[in-house]
Amino acid sequence: MSDMAGIKAYGLILLYDLVLWGALWTGLVLLEFSSSGGLVGLWAFGVLRWVLLYPFTLVLTEGKPQPVLTRWVALLCLLPPIFESGRTVIAPPGTTDDLGLVPEPSMVALALVSSTVACLSWEMGFPDDGGNHGKEKKKQEARALLLRVVRYCRPDILYLAAAFLFLSLAVLCETFIPYYQGTVIDMLRGPYRHNRFMYAVGGMAFVSVGSALCSGLRGGLFMCSLSRLNQRMRHMLFHKLVQQDIPFFEENKPGSLTSRLASDVDKMGRSVALNANVLVRSLVKLIGMLYLMLSLSWQLTIISILEMPLLVLLQNAYNIYSQEYRKQLQDCQAHTKELASQAVEAVRTVRSFRAEEMELQRYNQALERMFQVQRRKGIVSSFHCLLRRLITVGIKVAMLFQGRKLISSDQLSIGSLLAFVLFQKDMVSSMRQLVYVLGDTLATVGAATKVFTFLDRKADQKETGDLAPTELLGRVAFHNVTFYYRSRPETPALKAVTLVLSSGKMTALVGPSGGGKSSCVSLLARLYEPKEGQVLLDGQPLHCYQHQYLHQQVALVSQEPVLFSGSIRHNIEYGLQGCTLEKVQEAAKKANIHNFICTLEEGYNTDIGECGEQLSSGQKQCIAIARALVREPKVLILDEATRGMDVNTEHAMKGILAGSEGQTVLVVAHRLETVEKADHIIFMEDGEVVEQGTHKQLMERKGRYHRLKEELFKD
Ligand SMILES: Nc1ncnc2c1ncn2[C@@H]1O[C@H](COP(=O)(O)OP(=O)(O)OP(=O)(O)O)[C@@H](O)[C@H]1O
Secondary structure, eight states: OOHHHHHHHHHHHHHHHHHHHHHHHHHHHHTTOTTOOHHHHHHHHHHHHHHHHHHHHHHHTTTOOOHHHHHHHHHHHHHHHHHHHHHHHHSOTTOSOOOOSSOOHHHHHHHHHHHHHHHHHHHHHSOOOTTOHHHHHHHHHHHHHHHHHHHHTGGGHHHHHHHHHHHHHHHHHHHHHHHHHHHHHHHHHSOOOHHHHHHHHHHHHHHHHHHHHHHHHHHHHHHHHHHHHHHHHHHHHHHHHHTSOHHHHHHSOHHHHHHIIIIIHHHHHHHHHHHHHHHHHHHHHHHHHHHHHHHHOHHHHHHHHTHHHHHHHHHHHHHHHHHHHHHHHHHHHHHHHHHHHHHHHTHHHHHHTTOHHHHHHHHHHHHHHHHHHHHHHHHHHHHHHHHHHHHHHHHHHHHHHHHHHHHHTTSSOHHHHHHHHHHHHHHHHHHHHHHHHHHHHHHHHHHHHHHHHHHHOOOSSOOOOOBOOSOOOOOEEEEEEEEEOTTOTTSEEEEEEEEEEOTTOEEEEEOSTTSSHHHHHHHHTTSSOOSEEEEEETTEEGGGBOHHHHHHHEEEEOSSOOOOSSBHHHHHSTTOSSOOHHHHHHHHHHTTOHHHHHHSTTGGGOBOOGGGTTSOHHHHHHHHHHHHHTTOOSEEEEESTTTTOOHHHHHHHHHHHHHOTTOEEEEEOOSHHHHHHOSEEEEEETTEEEEEEOHHHHHHHTSHHHHHHHHHHOO
């Protein structure tokens, strides 16, 4: 349905409803039924109105009414009995008028305004999108996302229920404050009646204190549930992140992942706890105030309500720009953060290449881009603010003119006008908040999407099995393994590699840089999955083994061992539960680092600083080796682990490599001695196994190994 056709349908329905309401009302008055019936009668009248109005809506829309139209019609008919039921419940006994079968005209007007405001607000937040299926799907997804966030709040349901209760009470009390203020002013003008004056002042004090108290409780409870939600979400997200496959971390920069954890989770939490808070608060307040304003003057109410559609239109236009700028700003912030952390983390490399100026330039460019976006966002925001103020002032002036007219014709008292002006101010801010909160909620859907994308992401790895044999020989076989890195889907890193690491033997992988040695190591450590072929441990594919078991049996010391901030002991026993100090010391002795550790004041409890920055690279490697050895692995992988060691440490390492009884050792080494001592040497080039055999055999063959030996293994 086009916009014009839609507006026409709304107009016709309203007209039909007026005629219907008039006819029913006249009929009942003539039959003298209008002043009896009570709540039941009101409900019956509402349902009857709907039964007559809905088929008319169907006829008008050829049987396909927009959901918003259906909602609007239902609200229009049912809000009067709902309001009256609410009023009867909260009003003190004996203070309500006798309810007739037909709702009062003011009640019908209130229902019309409320249903229009509610539907407009809903549409702004979650518009239904007729034939535009792509957009409609997006909106549905946004709705589903928001509902999903709400579902995550379930454990805090008690806090939230209490918070919403206090919120409603606070708002109701707040709504009555201007009303009592107007009453007090009117009393000051007329003859002084002590009891009534005290009653009005007491009422004002009561609602003011009640509102402050309930607001405080509401705020505390909301903040509490928000913090709990944040904590839960961060825990879940971090849990999910650490389970992801390695290619995922290559594709997603650490900066953006940590910003997901920190700011996006926070934004998402805010969208439910804070926005729901403002949403309910504004809605309850708006409806309450509309009711009181209509009871004071319907003409002034209509003028002040005009502000709403104008503000909605303005906000709608503003949201389109602001969302775009917000997204751009988020990207810019993430980029700037990433540049800064990259430069700080790699400060040694930056210094050694004298690249400070270049890094500064890159950072400045990123800052400049961010500034441009911020500036454009600021300009749009100022325009928006200006137009909003102009609308507000215009409406206020019109209201004052009309108010003066009503006072001079004795239709309104000065106190009522004052109360009205106070209500109007509040109503506008409630409407603004409502409109803002809907825009903001949609904007935070972006944050929720990012969080849930990670939360729902399944690691691109085969399901881990539950094999955990007590006896393991440690025989490794690569069977026709072909492997691609995800960032280079066209170039295979390994091409149909077939090789065997005999149990209890030491095998050396050698070859020129980029030959595929580290890729083999990564596959054996199950950091990646082969595209074709299999990596077998004792004849079983790696993924069939229990995760924990596999990483205890296959331990890796990588090219650049990563240590964590904390003590030396923490780093050696990393990932092991219940590891004794004796075992840690034993592993450290084997890795030839025990003596050094003993020279430190706090021994194994010495803090090694962030990423082990207080240690030399050789010491770091020794600790990484101890970390592997403490697991007593059946398969030990040393990927160029001899790099960066001093002569003593290197000698000690050779001892370990030679004397590792029953342990299958795979070493990617650059040094001649290490390779010569290996039981088996595999020469790799361009992702393929080119030659293999013992040192002697390969030297005799005088092939690639022999040719490369001099240059590659030169000391
Ligand atoms: N993370 C990665 N993403 C994309 N390509 C990669 C990645 N790591 C390695 N490669 C590529 O895969 C191929 C094999 O690299 P690999 O690191 O296995 O070689 P290598 O023999 O260990 O080299 P080096 O001795 O220099 O460590 C190379 O062409 C390399 O550029």
